[in-house]
Amino acid sequence: MSEQARPVRRIPEATVTRLPVYLRSLYELAETRTATISSEQLAEMAGVNAAKVRKDLSYLGSYGTRGVGYDVQYLLFQMSRELGLTQDWPVVIVGVGNLGHALANYRGFGDRGFPVAALIDADPNRVGQEIGPLRIRHIDELSDIVGELKVAIGVVATPATSAQEVVDRLVAAGVRSILNFAPASVVVPDGVSLRKVDLAVELQILSFYQQRSLAESDADAV
Amino acid sequence: MSEQARPVRRIPEATVTRLPVYLRSLYELAETRTATISSEQLAEMAGVNAAKVRKDLSYLGSYGTRGVGYDVQYLLFQMSRELGLTQDWPVVIVGVGNLGHALANYRGFGDRGFPVAALIDADPNRVGQEIGPLRIRHIDELSDIVGELKVAIGVVATPATSAQEVVDRLVAAGVRSILNFAPASVVVPDGVSLRKVDLAVELQILSFYQQRSLAESDADAV
DNA sequence: GCATGTGAATAGATTCACAGCG
């Protein structure tokens, strides 16, 4: 009897990564008081094709109206709910160097339901420093901080060499979602989500295609 | 006779995104004077599985030795070449707010073959300001700057509302690789590469899985 | 009539499993 009758829709990973993009488009539409939107139009805004939009949205449920399109407000609500955005998820930023500093000052976090609850560093020279309303605290306090402030997401902005250790500490403290900005591959146990943002990787990918396209135009020029 | 005999290997997109990760592992190995590495070990370092490593590397060529593994230095060289990292690709950062500022100060760029050649902003109050060795220049100078400094990559760190316009200007100026940090979907013509890094999107993806895992543990607890 | 929702078809990525070679 432990099985639920409710069919827990299995949303493909690729779809999950696109939902936030649709969501952003929906916010824009809501601002311009647009009432309904077709998959075609939404696709254009999100930079994908219409079939993909329809397939993706169908995983959330049948929220459209044939012959009409999707109700912007309703879809906005359903998607927010599905993404877990009806509640706040407090964030802790670990590593307050250049990048961590910028992230700490970035309004986009709090504005969108991810309040920065704490700033953490290992460097005693930084601990105690104030950034906006927050005082940087020492990494040894991490576990307490996570518990007290109900931290849900850990943002790692340390140098590569400390990244794995910081991740381990976050996991030990009970954090189950981690966003890693450090240029290092880190591992997490099952049940913990990890996303990575790596500048160098992105630039190198661009470099690959840049070189390819130059090589081609050189060949053409011969 | 315009066809080359050399078979231009078609490297899958998914593989291209992993090459920089392998490359980083190889640099670490090189630092510890490791001479050869098996697909198994490299997989562990890169956080993928061994079959994938072998398949990925096979697209570059048969650079391994059966029964032994891959020569670290040789693979490092081949991979760098394939990624176009044997030359520098000058970068221009457009939008010197919080994030742009942090990026401008980030040493990771120049150190890895992506020298920051120029900083650009549209705000007259920022133009003229100096950050490190660079003076912020006005966006109207973009085209000249790209030409003079042989800018290959444009990094967009503007607010969402200006992102598309900035991208259009970069493309018009001849930039064929763009890294977009602005939380907006932008379009580029064929032949231009675009990668995006979006904080809010990453956090929302984490939120989705966080909510899922909490919902599951709640269900178990009943 | 028109745009959704979705099976079926296709394309792409991952993993398996083993032949081949040093």
Added chain:
DNA sequence: CGCTGTGAATCTATTCACATGC
């Protein structure tokens, strides 16, 4: 014998195309 390199099998994602229902 050990590890690469790779076809074949599988899994996942995308796209097509049209029945369905407002």
